[in-house]
Amino acid sequence: MHKEFLMGNEAIALGALAAGVNLVSGYPGTPSTEVLETIAKRNPGNVYVEWSINEKAGMEVAAGAAYTGARALVTMKQVGLNVAADPLMSLEYIGVKGGMVVLVADDPGPISSQTEQDTRTFGMFSKVPVFDPSSVAEAYEMIQEAFDFSARYKTPVFFRATTRVDHGYEDVEVKDPGEYYVNKAEGFVKDPSRWVIFPRLSVKNHALIEKRNAELKDVLSEYPRNQIVPENGCGNAPCRRGIATQGVSFMYTLDSLRGRNVRVMRVATPFPFPEKLALEFLKDLDEVLCIEELDPVIERALVFVCGKYGLQVKIRGKMTGDMPLSGENSMEIVDSAITAFTGSEGERPYTMPDELPAPPALPVRPPVLCAGCPHRASFYAVKMAMKGQKTIYCGDIGCYTLGNAAPLDMCDTCLCMGAGIGIAQGVGHIEPDTKCFAFVGDSTFFASGITETINAFYNQADMTLIVLDNSTTAMTGHQPHPGTGRTVMGQIVEKVSIEKVLRAIGLKVVETVDPLDYECSVETIRRAAAEPGVKAVIFRSPCIAISKPKGHSHVDSDKCIACGKCIRELGCPALVKAADGKKAAIDPSLCTGCTLCEQICPVKAISGGEKNDTAKGGCHA
Amino acid sequence: MRKNIILCGVGGQGTILASRLIATAAMAGNIPIKTAETIGMAQRGGSVFSHLRLGEEANSPLIAKGETDLIIAFEPGEAVRQLPFLKKGGTVVVSRRAVMPVSAMIGKSSYDPEQMIDYLREHTEHLIIVDADRAAQELGSSKTLNVVLLGAAVRSKELGLSEEDLKKAVKERVPERFLDLNMRSLAWSRDNGEE
Incomplete structure (x- = not known):
C-alpha cells in the first residue's frame, strides 16, 4: 500500500486495476474521461484498453469480454448511457459471467452536459444495481466491491459517480501493483440457452431478475456503506428527525450538521433499495429530509416504504418543495435546508462575516473558442x-x-x-x-x-x-x-x-x-x-x-484605422483594444499566429503570423 | 490544523497547477487534503475555481460561504466573485492584471477592473495586491503568475505551509528547465508585495 493524491476518476481507475479488470472500453465525456485515460497510463501491461467510437460500441465490447469470464469496465458520461441503452437493457436479461461494471458519470448542475438525468433512475428502469460513492477515497474501495458484487450475482452493475467525486482530489491509500487481484477468464463457453436472447428466455430471465433484485434489498441492507450515522446530539431523548442522503451530499450533510439533532442515513446502493435498513432508520421518526442531487430517488423509495409498512413519517425533499428541483447541491443549499428542517442554526466554527454590499458589474465569462481555434x-x-x-x-x-x-x-x-x-x-x-x-x-x-x-x-x-x-x-x-x-x-x-x-x-x-x-x-x-x-x-x-503556435501576429498601430472589424467580427480572446481604447492590439501570450485577423483586416494593418500550407484539394485542386 | 483555501481565475491561467503544488506540499507534511475544481467546458476562457480543504476535519470537498481562510485570485473580478466565501478577517491575495472577457471587448457587457480593486480594498481586512505586469517584466515570463501568487500567499502566513514546503513541491512538480524561473517567481513577491 502507498498514498497518492488522486482525482476521483484516477482513484476509480486504480480501484478497477486492483480489482483485476481485464478489459476497459469507453467514449470520452466530462466528467468521466480520466478513468479510462488513467487505466491506459497505469496499465500493468495485461489490460486491454480502447477508446470505442461511441458508448454503444464500448458497452458491447465490454459485454463480450464479460461473457468469457473476464472482468470488464465500460466508461461514459450520463448522456452517453442513452447511446448505450440498447445493448445494456438486453444485457441485463442475459447477464455476464465475469464481472462487468458500467461506470457512468452524472453531472448535476449540469456543468458540462445537456441533461440532468440520473443514472440511479436508469438503474431502476434497466433493473441494473447501482453503486453511488460519496468521496474519492471511498470510490477507490467501492469500485472493487462493485466488481466482486457483479461477479457474484452475474449481472452488470452501475458505478455512478457525480462531478464532485469524479473531479475531486484526495489523498488515498492505494495498493501496489503486486497486490492487485488477478482474474483469469475461463473463455467463452457455447450455450445458446444462455447467450442468445429470444422471447422465451426473456420472460424466464425477467422473473429471475425481479426475484433476485427483491432479495438484494436485504443483502444490501447489510452492505456497510449503506449506513445509519449515530445520532448527533439527541442525548437521552429519542431522535424525531432524520436526514436521508447520498453521494457527495452526504459529505455536505456531515459538515453541516454541527451538533444539530438528527439521525442520518446514507444510501450507497439506491437500487435495489436497502429496505430493511430504511425501516430501522425510520423507526420513531416524525419527519425525514431527503438531501440528494438530480432525481428524488431516495425520497420516492422512502415514500414507498412508508406506504408499504403503513408508517406515519413525513418524507420531505424535492417533491415537497423543501429542496431544489434542479441544479447542483452546495454547502449553502444543504446547510440552509437543515436549518429550516431542524429550526436550529447549530454551532458555527466561524463567525459569519458581515453581509457584503452588491459588487460592481462582474465580468461575464461564458466559455469561448480559444484564440487561434x-x-x-x-x-x-x-x-x-x-x-x-x-x-x-x-x-x-x-x-x-x-x-x-x-x-x-x-x-x-x-x-x-x-x-x-x-x-x-x-x-x-x-x-x-x-x-x-x-x-x-x-x-x-x-x-x-x-x-x-x-x-x-x-x-x-x-x-x-x-x-x-x-x-x-x-x-x-x-x-x-x-x-x-x-x-x-x-x-x-x-x-x-x-x-x-x-x-x-x-x-x-x-x-x-x-x-x-x-x-x-x-x-x-x-x-x-x-x-x-x-x-x-x-x-x-x-x-x-x-x-505548435507559429509565432504571433501584431498590429501596426500607424496603419490601424480603429474600424474595430477584427475585434467585433471574430471575437478572438487575443484581440483586444490598444491603450487608446480604440485601435486593435494583440495579446502575444494568447495569439497563435493563425492569421485570420490578418486576412480580414481591410487595411492590412496586422501581420506576423504564418499561414498554413497543409490544405489539399479545395480551391487548389 | 484546518485551512480552507480558494484559488480562482480564468480558464488557462494555471490555477490547477497552483492547487496541485499546495496539495503536494500538504501531502509531504502528512496533512490530509481534499479539493474540488472546475474542469471541462468552463476552462475555455470561463471563470474557474479550486476549493482546497486541508486538515482532518473536512468531509466535503467544497467550502461553505464565510469559511475561507485565504483566497488566491489570479484576476481582480474573480476575487470579487469569490469574496462571499471569505471568512471574517480572512486574507485575499490578488493579481492586479485583468483578463478582459470577449463579451466586454465586443461591447456586450461592461467590466472595470479598477472598481474591483477598490471594492476589495473596502471589504477585505487583509489584502495583498500583486503587480503581475511588473512581475512578468522582471521575471521575463508571464507564465509563472501562479507561482508568484503562491509566494505571496505563503508569506501571508495564511497558507498553513512554509516557503520551504512549497519549494520542495515546485522541485517535485516543475520540469528541470523551468525550475530556476519558478524559484525566482516564488521569491519575487518577497520585496514586491503591496498590502
Whole structure:
C-alpha cells in the first residue's frame, strides 16, 4: 500500500486495476474521461484498453469480454448511457459471467452536459444495481466491491459517480501493483440457452431478475456503506428527525450538521433499495429530509416504504418543495435546508462575516473558442459566404458548440451527439428555401454522424455537411479517434478517411479546405452550397492545443484605422483594444499566429503570423 | 490544523497547477487534503475555481460561504466573485492584471477592473495586491503568475505551509528547465508585495 493524491476518476481507475479488470472500453465525456485515460497510463501491461467510437460500441465490447469470464469496465458520461441503452437493457436479461461494471458519470448542475438525468433512475428502469460513492477515497474501495458484487450475482452493475467525486482530489491509500487481484477468464463457453436472447428466455430471465433484485434489498441492507450515522446530539431523548442522503451530499450533510439533532442515513446502493435498513432508520421518526442531487430517488423509495409498512413519517425533499428541483447541491443549499428542517442554526466554527454590499458589474465569462481555434475561421467563412441568404446552422456536441457565442452566432440548434445532421435534414424537408448546414466535429462524425449522413443522402436531403476536423477529440482533453491513426494503447493504426467514407456513401461533392485560408474557404462554401443534394466540406486544421503556435501576429498601430472589424467580427480572446481604447492590439501570450485577423483586416494593418500550407484539394485542386 | 483555501481565475491561467503544488506540499507534511475544481467546458476562457480543504476535519470537498481562510485570485473580478466565501478577517491575495472577457471587448457587457480593486480594498481586512505586469517584466515570463501568487500567499502566513514546503513541491512538480524561473517567481513577491 502507498498514498497518492488522486482525482476521483484516477482513484476509480486504480480501484478497477486492483480489482483485476481485464478489459476497459469507453467514449470520452466530462466528467468521466480520466478513468479510462488513467487505466491506459497505469496499465500493468495485461489490460486491454480502447477508446470505442461511441458508448454503444464500448458497452458491447465490454459485454463480450464479460461473457468469457473476464472482468470488464465500460466508461461514459450520463448522456452517453442513452447511446448505450440498447445493448445494456438486453444485457441485463442475459447477464455476464465475469464481472462487468458500467461506470457512468452524472453531472448535476449540469456543468458540462445537456441533461440532468440520473443514472440511479436508469438503474431502476434497466433493473441494473447501482453503486453511488460519496468521496474519492471511498470510490477507490467501492469500485472493487462493485466488481466482486457483479461477479457474484452475474449481472452488470452501475458505478455512478457525480462531478464532485469524479473531479475531486484526495489523498488515498492505494495498493501496489503486486497486490492487485488477478482474474483469469475461463473463455467463452457455447450455450445458446444462455447467450442468445429470444422471447422465451426473456420472460424466464425477467422473473429471475425481479426475484433476485427483491432479495438484494436485504443483502444490501447489510452492505456497510449503506449506513445509519449515530445520532448527533439527541442525548437521552429519542431522535424525531432524520436526514436521508447520498453521494457527495452526504459529505455536505456531515459538515453541516454541527451538533444539530438528527439521525442520518446514507444510501450507497439506491437500487435495489436497502429496505430493511430504511425501516430501522425510520423507526420513531416524525419527519425525514431527503438531501440528494438530480432525481428524488431516495425520497420516492422512502415514500414507498412508508406506504408499504403503513408508517406515519413525513418524507420531505424535492417533491415537497423543501429542496431544489434542479441544479447542483452546495454547502449553502444543504446547510440552509437543515436549518429550516431542524429550526436550529447549530454551532458555527466561524463567525459569519458581515453581509457584503452588491459588487460592481462582474465580468461575464461564458466559455469561448480559444484564440487561434480553427473552428472560428470555419464558422466565419461560412457566415461570410452565406451572408444575405436564408440559412440554418445546426450545431453539435464538442468545442464547436461554442460557435453559438457572439459575435460568431453560428449555432442555431444543438441537441445531442450527431443530431445536427438529422435536424438540418428535417428543417430542409419543411423549408426548401432554407440553406441547411450541419456542423459536426471529427470525433462526433465517427461517433454518430455516419449513419445520419447516410440517412440524409438516401432520403434525398438538400443540405451541406461541414466536418470540423481538428484531428482530435478536443473538448474532453484530446483523445485519439479513428481519424487520428493512433489508439489509446499507443498503436499506430490505419486512419479512417472521412473523405473516403463520404464518397463511399455516394456524396458527389466532398471538398477539403484549410479554414485558415479565408478566401479559399469562402469560395469553397459558396460553390458547395449551390450544388443540389447532400454535399460536404471538410475544414481540416489541427486543434491549437496539439500543434505548435507559429509565432504571433501584431498590429501596426500607424496603419490601424480603429474600424474595430477584427475585434467585433471574430471575437478572438487575443484581440483586444490598444491603450487608446480604440485601435486593435494583440495579446502575444494568447495569439497563435493563425492569421485570420490578418486576412480580414481591410487595411492590412496586422501581420506576423504564418499561414498554413497543409490544405489539399479545395480551391487548389 | 484546518485551512480552507480558494484559488480562482480564468480558464488557462494555471490555477490547477497552483492547487496541485499546495496539495503536494500538504501531502509531504502528512496533512490530509481534499479539493474540488472546475474542469471541462468552463476552462475555455470561463471563470474557474479550486476549493482546497486541508486538515482532518473536512468531509466535503467544497467550502461553505464565510469559511475561507485565504483566497488566491489570479484576476481582480474573480476575487470579487469569490469574496462571499471569505471568512471574517480572512486574507485575499490578488493579481492586479485583468483578463478582459470577449463579451466586454465586443461591447456586450461592461467590466472595470479598477472598481474591483477598490471594492476589495473596502471589504477585505487583509489584502495583498500583486503587480503581475511588473512581475512578468522582471521575471521575463508571464507564465509563472501562479507561482508568484503562491509566494505571496505563503508569506501571508495564511497558507498553513512554509516557503520551504512549497519549494520542495515546485522541485517535485516543475520540469528541470523551468525550475530556476519558478524559484525566482516564488521569491519575487518577497520585496514586491503591496498590502
